[in-house]
Amino acid sequence: MTGHLLPPTTVAERPDRPEEACGVFGVYAPGEDVARLTYFGLHALQHRGQESAGIAVGDGHTLTVVKNLGLVPQVFKESDLATLQGHVAIGHTRYSTTGASSKWENAQPMLSSIGPNTIALAHNGNLVNTLELRQQLKGAGFRFRSTTDSEVIASLVDHFTQRHNSIRGGIRETMQLISGAYSVVLMTEEALYAFRDPHGVRPLALGSLAGGGWVVASETCALDIVGAAWVRDVRPGEMIKVGARGLQSEQAVPESRHALCMFEFVYFARPDSVLLDCSLYEARMRMGEAMARTAPADADLVIGVPDTGGPAAVGFAKASGIPYAEGLVKNRYVGRTFISPTQSLRQQGIRLKLNPLKHVIEGKRLVVVDDSIVRGNTTRQLVALLKDAGASEVHMRITSPPVKWPCFYGIDTDTQEQLIASDHTVEEIRAHIGADSLAYLSVEDMVAATGRPAGEYCLACFTGEYPIEIPESVRRGKFRIEAPVR
Ligand code: SF4
Structure with a gap:
């Protein structure tokens, strides 16, 4: 066995989205x-x-x-x-x-x-x-x-x-x-x-x-x-x-009972991967198309939040007829760095990771397509970033339902208390993130975009129906109310 210890990760903050195991x-x-x-x-x-x-x-x-x-x-x-x-x-x-x-x-x-x-x-x-x-x-x-x-x-x-x-x-x-x-x-x-x-x-x-x-x-x-x-x-x-x-x-x-993690389709897996014989890219495009049908918006441009929001934004644009544009560029390798940002850089939050294309979005009413909102803070920073860059309106469209329940199967979504949708309405979340409108995809439309029945999937973080029983010792302290969990 070889290997020496590198300095520990210094960017310790957990991002405002689920993380893969x-x-x-x-x-x-x-x-x-x-x-x-x-x-x-x-x-x-x-x-x-x-x-x-x-x-x-x-x-x-x-x-x-x-x-x-x-x-x-x-x-x-x-x-x-x-x-x-x-x-x-x-x-x-x-x-x-x-x-x-x-x-x-x-x-x-x-x-x-x-x-x-x-x-x-x-x-x-x-x-x-x-x-x-x-x-x-x-x-x-x-x-x-x-x-x-x-x-x-x-x-x-x-x-x-x-x-x-x-x-x-x-x-x-x-x-x-x-x-x-x-x-x-x-x-x-x-x-x-x-x-x-x-x-x-x-x-x-x-x-x-x-x-x-x-x-x-x-x-x-x-x-x-x-x-x-x-x-x-x-x-x-x-x-x-x-x-x-x-x-x-x-x-x-x-x-x-099969229970493939639905978040693989929504966010984790790469768009060029295939799961259950279904292209992730195409599934995400269909999620965007469904979003355009169920939650249309009066807007000038559709942009996606890199990387997962991209295919869904293309789908939204196609179904709505609103032009698609690149509105955000990702600083790809900054996420897990061994070099600590200065305090002032750290305070920039999402600006460290995403840079808006001001010339594209200035004065525009934007539909912004993202995959999920977990804790809510990053989305709030994102909306502020886009408005600071000159967007006249920001309509957030999320290609998954509200995440209300913690995950015990390998995803870091922590306790229910940290999930903004667990005790806030969609309107309250919209006000918190500062968007002009906010809409989520339904469980039915999300599942339909994969071409497989709901029975193939774990949907627990959206529905609270856990396919594998969670022992009491693990559940303890994770829920707002210790309700019986199926
Ligand atoms: S609860 Fe199920 S669907 Fe949600 S992240 Fe965990 S495994 Fe995936």
């Missing part, structure tokens, strides 16, 4: 430079996590990990990739939802020993029964080095693998115990494994390389960048092994 990538491809494939796969998944990155490689005898805090290009040097030689690799980009974000130990892949052998594991999602499992495991003599639920998964896999003398048996039994959202890639020195929770909350795609290798990744955009062809999604409850005998698949636990 992680991106995972795995490849089995004898004869290929698997570390380099993983590096580029992680590049494509950088948007899913910017706090740490790691790659583990196995060559049949040893397993080596390089991981650190920081963005993918900050963590890996050419010399790292040159030393990571082998035929199987996994990688991870992390945004923490459990565990301290600035601890190197919490960066993934996570290493664990099983007798004389080693496994590495990377996880996207969030377990809801981590507390109980940690207590049980500590009682049974387990010791933990990190505070993550991923280490709990690794410990259970270790434990049951030794009992069954089989990694597949170990994973199978682990999947029967853990509850929540998990898309996991795991490797030994020789083989690649991938498994997904029975609800399929977080995505996991399977692809093939022209030379005969296999790739798994959180999103199809990571398959594209390494030249892999999408084959199918890893099924909810499925476990895959890729080794010397090729690809083997089993339904390790029965599928439950």
Whole structure:
């Protein structure tokens, strides 16, 4: 294991929108430079996590990990990739939802020993029964080095693998115990494994390389960048092994009600990814079209808030006949910097990230399309930014319904108290953000834009109907009123 500790993230403020938990990538491809494939796969998944990155490689005898805090290009040097030689690799980009974000130990892949052998594991999602499992495991003599639920998964896999003398048996039994959202890639020195929770909350795609290798990744955009062809999604409850005998698949636990996170469609996934056979770009365009039909506005220009608002703004413009324009430019790499902005820069808030195109928007009545409002403060700053730049009116159109309920499945939306829509009407939110009008997309129109029925999705942060039961110990303190949660 190599890697040195970079300075901790100094821009500590959580943005005013939900944040994704992680991106995972795995490849089995004898004869290929698997570390380099993983590096580029992680590049494509950088948007899913910017706090740490790691790659583990196995060559049949040893397993080596390089991981650190920081963005993918900050963590890996050419010399790292040159030393990571082998035929199987996994990688991870992390945004923490459990565990301290600035601890190197919490960066993934996570290493664990099983007798004389080693496994590495990377996880996207969030377990809801981590507390109980940690207590049980500590009682049974387990010791933990990190505070993550991923280490709990690794410990259970270790434990049951030794009992069954089989990694597949170990994973199978682990999947029967853990509850929540998990898309996991795991490797030994020789083989690649991938498994997904029975609800399929977080995505996991399977692809093939022209030379005969296999790739798994959180999103199809990571398959594209390494030249892999999408084959199918890893099924909810499925476990895959890729080794010397090729690809083997089993339904390790029965599928439950499907519950793919709707926020993947609204915001998290890249527009060039495909989920449930649906192009994210086109789904977002249809969300914008539906918005134009259900909440039209008298305006001169439609602009999107980069990046996710763009396709929806194009859809709004197309359906409304109002011209589309670029009205905001994003300072792309400022979000997670290791260099602290000065206090006066920090006070600029959203100006650090977005710059308005004054010549485009001056004197114009704008429709501004964004994906969500979570806490409300960033949207208020955005409206002020546009008005300061000369916009005569700002009509906010949000391509998701109001976020009223916290997420327990790997998204950082904190407690219900921090969600502005949990106790404010749309009109109150409009007044708070200072917009001339505000409208949200309905649950029905949002779901319809994906071409799949609502039963395929988790919609809990909009509806409060949680598809996976949340234990009392986890729910406590997260809701305004401790109402029974379905
Ligand atoms: S509660 Fe919301 S953010 Fe969390 S998994 Fe469900 S849809 Fe996604």
